[in-house]
Amino acid sequence: MEKIINNNIEVEKAILVAAILNDSDKESIEELKELAKTAGAEVVGEVIQQRHVIDKAFYIGRGKIEEVKHYIDATNANLVICNDELSGIQLKNIEDALGVKVIDRTNLILDIFAKRARSKEGMLQVELAQLKYRLPRLIGIGTELSRLGGGIGTRGPGETKLETDRRHIRNRIKAIEKQLDEIKKHRNLLRERRRKNEIPIVAIVGYTNAGKSSLINALTDANVYVEDKLFATLDPTSRRLTLPSGRNVIITDTVGFIRKLPHDLVEAFKSTLEEAKYADILLHVIDITSKDMEEKIKVVQNVLYDLGAAEKPILNVYNKIDLLDFVPQNDDKHIYISAKEKIGLDVLLKAIDDLVFTDVEIIEFNIPYKNISEYNYLKENAKIIEEKYGEKGIYVKAEVRPSIKYKLKGFIL
Numbered sequence: 001m002e003k004i005i006n007n008n009i010e011v012e013k014a015i016l017v018a019a020i021l022n023d024s025d026k027e028s029i030e031e032l033k034e035l036a037k038t039a040g041a042e043v044v045g046e047v048i049q050q051r052h053v054i055d056k057a058f059y060i061g062r063g064k065i066e067e068v069k070h071y072i073d074a075t076n077a078n079l080v081i082c083n084d085e086l087s088g089i090q091l092k093n094i095e096d097a098l099g100v101k102v103i104d105r106t107n108l109i110l111d112i113f114a115k116r117a118r119s120k121e122g123m124l125q126v127e128l129a130q131l132k133y134r135l136p137r138l139i140g141i142g143t144e145l146s147r148l149g150g151g152i153g154t155r156g157p158g159e160t161k162l163e164t165d166r167r168h169i170r171n172r173i174k175a176i177e178k179q180l181d182e183i184k185k186h187r188n189l190l191r192e193r194r195r196k197n198e199i200p201i202v203a204i205v206g207y208t209n210a211g212k213s214s215l216i217n218a219l220t221d222a223n224v225y226v227e228d229k230l231f232a233t234l235d236p237t238s239r240r241l242t243l244p245s246g247r248n249v250i251i252t253d254t255v256g257f258i259r260k261l262p263h264d265l266v267e268a269f270k271s272t273l274e275e276a277k278y279a280d281i282l283l284h285v286i287d288i289t290s291k292d293m294e295e296k297i298k299v300v301q302n303v304l305y306d307l308g309a310a311e312k313p314i315l316n317v318y319n320k321i322d323l324l325d326f327v328p329q330n331d332d333k334h335i336y337i338s339a340k341e342k343i344g345l346d347v348l349l350k351a352i353d354d355l356v357f358t359d360v361e362i363i364e365f366n367i368p369y370k371n372i373s374e375y376n377y378l379k380e381n382a383k384i385i386e387e388k389y390g391e392k393g394i395y396v397k398a399e400v401r402p403s404i405k406y407k408l409k410g411f412i413l
């Protein structure tokens with residue numbers, strides 16, 4: 001039975017087309033292959049062209065398009081995926097020339113996000129990004145594709161329907177933005193509450209597939225979905241984590257970054273990505289086995305910069321050292337771990353402890369017995385050095401952060 005079903009599912013056979021302008025584009029083709037697989041396509045070939053600039057009409061040269069056409073005939077491919085974001089005109093021209101469906105890198109990433117989205121917020125964010133992508137491209141997507149059949153991004157209005165469609169999309173964008181605004185308010189409220197509780201927030205950031213979710217799973221009981229595909233995680237998960245000093249933090253897993261991350265997607269996911277902006281420190285998880293590690297580090301740094309989170313205290317966490325023969329030495333800001341094999345996590349926890357609680361002071365308090373909730377609060381958020389039960393209350397000597405000292409200033413001896 002299963003076999004029959006499998007036979008009925010038509011796997012899209014894709015040819016990748018890439019214009020190479022610089023070295024970084026070369027690695028991004030490998031990545032495009034991974035993205036295509038993640039989206040469920042079978043990659044049957046690739047056509048690459050070195051260029052100085054992108055062709056305004058055809059993305060690559062017209063002659064090269066002919067080559068793609070031969071390739072399609074030889075492999076029976078039914079999908080062409082281009083490695084950059086294309087205009088509606090480019091999409092239409094290439095589709096006219098090739099007679100198969102053409103999508104670009106952005107549309108591919110949007111498609112993966114659409115498949116992955118689980119939460120209401122995630123789904124709305126993806127839909128918003130898709131509509132904003134589609135709006136200026138209605139001509140390219142609308143005319144030829146209706147003839148060319150189903151699959152990713154193929155709903156095809158005729159030219160006469162164009163204006164109604166535009167209006168419809170604009171209205172839908174407005175409606176989604178309104179709903180997202182409500183969700184964002186709620187998220188801000190939660191964040192405010194957490195902040196009032198003074199529990200520091202540690203956000204895990206990094207390139208997609210670096211092992212961010214594996215790390216939060218290794219450190220807590222979060223049980224986040226882990227997979228060797230791109231963008232396994234879209235919704236942030238937060239958990240309480242107790243550090244070696246006994247103090248608590250909230251640790252948050254986040255959506256991964258990728259080069260050429262579609263602008264509309266960044267915009268749409270801003271409130272999710274902003275987890276990083278409001279964190280006290282960042283853990284930048286880096287896959288040390290990745291060929292183009294430095295490039296990926298730069299991509300992450302740039303996204304952090306765009307989010308206004310570049311100045312945060314940051315720990316660089318090099319992951320997957322179980323696959324290395326030689327492991328470099330840890331220092332203050334560079335920690336080497338394996339989330340999967342749980343190697344080096346004690347050192348990491350100690351480093352988080354040190355970085356989060358840099359401004360701590362040793363302070364003595366006397367907390368009356370009637371103020372038991374303040375006492376509990378201190379126990380949870382400070383490192384207790386000594387405590388004695390006296391007549392007038394509990395004497396506590398503890399290492400505290402400035403904000404906690406301020407909050408409990410009435411009880412300082």
Ligand SMILES: Nc1nc2c(ncn2[C@@H]2O[C@H](COP(=O)(O)OP(=O)(O)OP(=O)(O)O)[C@@H](O)[C@H]2O)c(=O)[nH]1
Nearest residue numbers: 209210211212213214227228231232233256339340
């Ligand atoms: N060998 C090895 N593999 C690891 C390690 N940590 C994670 N992985 C693998 O790397 C892949 C990606 O892991 P995830 O934890 O899903 O990565 P992520 O950064 O959350 O990825 P996205 O959510 O897709 O951005 C999975 O196949 C993991 O099993 C590690 O320490 N060693």
Ligand SMILES: [Mg+2]
Nearest residue numbers: 212213232233
């Ligand atoms: Mg993940």
